[in-house]
Amino acid sequence: MSGSIDTAFLSGLVDAIVEIEKPVRLVGHSLGGQWAIRILESVPDRVSAITLLCSRDTPFPAFLPAAQRLRDGDPVDVDGAMARWFTAQELSAPSPGSGATDAAPDVVGYARRCLSTVDTASYIRDLESxxxxxxxxxxxxxxAAVTLIAAELDAVSTPEAMAQIGERAGVPVTVLPGARHMSPFTDPEALAALLTGEARVGQEG
Structure with a gap:
């Protein structure tokens, strides 16, 4: 089964892509990668390439107990999610406005704010999906051309899980060393170069 999915939202995405004159390249991170796969499945002739970043095409059942705890009234584990998404160094880095010259983009702060204010029902749906x-x-x-990028320390979209996608698709996986699930977004310029093929980062497997 595909898990919980907003079929109306998927239909809207597909309709928008069909209206584009040329085939598109899809790029999806995490759950967004699974949406990209569903779009590719729905309109394969409209997709020329697909890039999955820290995503997977097989189930991750360990999220079901987490979803059930939320249904039972437990709060969202913000600190736990942040520790899974970012490295300790990224979590302790100076934030914008701190006056530090090495301050990174406020991806970490943004992620924490999103988790702290997330709609619980939506979060449960995403976990179950x-x-x-x-x-x-x-x-x-x-x-379609397939590109796979994994983070070495990702506990859900593990390099091993993404390597299995690569075996099925017949393509290598680029592994970002020392990175966690959301680490790529802490350096937008490097991520853009990676997605456009202008950078060679990490190792292929």
């Missing part, structure tokens, strides 16, 4: 998502056949059968 990732827990049940299974589209392991889509990238194995696509004619």
């Amino acid at each position: 990732i827990a049940r998502f299974d589209r392991s056949d889509v990238l194995a059968e696509t004619d």
Whole structure:
């Protein structure tokens, strides 16, 4: 099964892509990567390439207990999610406005604010979707160019899980050393270069 999914939202995305004259390149991170896979599955002739960044095409059942705890009234574990998303160094880095010359973009602060104010019902739906998502056949059968980028320390979209996608799709995986799930967004310029093929970062496997 595909997990919980907003079919109306998916239909709107597909309709928007169909209206574009040329085939598109999809780029998706985490749950966004799973949306990208669903779009590719829906309109394969409208997608020329797909890039998955820290995502997976198989279920991650460990998120089901987390979703159930939220249903039972537990609060969102903001600190736990942040520790999974960012490295300790990124979490302790100076924030914009601090006066530090090495202050990074406020991705960490933004992520914490989003987690602190997230709609619990939506968060539960997303966790359950990732827990049940299974589209392991889509990238194995696509004619679109596939690019896979993993973070070495990602505990959910692990390099091993993404390597399995690569085996099915017949492509290598670029692994970002020392990175966690959201680490790529702390350096937007480096991420842009990576996505456009202008940078060679990490190791391929």
